[in-house]
Amino acid sequence: MTNEVIKKYIGKNCRISTGSFGTNVIGKIIDVNENWIEIQTKKGNELINAEFVQSIKIDPSK
Template sequence: MVLELDFLSWPLILFLVLIFIDHFDFTKTDTTKKIIIRKINKKEGIEMTHEVIKKYIGKICEVHTLDQYVEGKITTVDDKWMEVEVEEKKSKSLELVNLDFVEKISVKV
C-alpha cells in the first residue's frame, strides 16, 4: 500500500519537521560551548596566566571553573594546575584545578 499525499499535506509535513528541529536543540551542550569559546579566546591571547594567579598564593580565594567553584587557600601554581587547600569542618583537603578551565578568581579580604 502506497501512502498518497495530497497537495495540502506537504506544507503540514514540512511545518512539523521544522517544529521538531526547532524543539530539539542539536547543538552542543553549554559546557562544550564554554570549552570551545575558551579555546578560541586562548588563541586570541585572552587567558588567565599563572603569573597573575601567583600573586594570590597564600590568600583565601573562590576559584570558579566552567561548572563549579572551589573556596580555599591557593598553595601552589604551575603552568597548567593550581593547588587549593580547602578547609572543611575538621579536616583539610587539597583540590587541583586545571588553569585552562578557570573563569574567575575572587579574593577574600
C-alpha cells in the first residue's frame, strides 16, 4: 500500500488490519512517514509498518 493513498485518510477514524500477522488497530490516523503509520488509539499512539497492512476500513460516522 502506498503512502499517498494512506495520507488521504489522515484525521479519519479507521480499523487497520495486518491480516495473517494478527494485528487489528482501531483509531485515528495522525501521520504517515516513510513506511510507518502513526495511529492515535485509546491506549495511546501506535506505529504500524505500512508494508504489512492488508486493509484499512474507514469509519464513515466519525
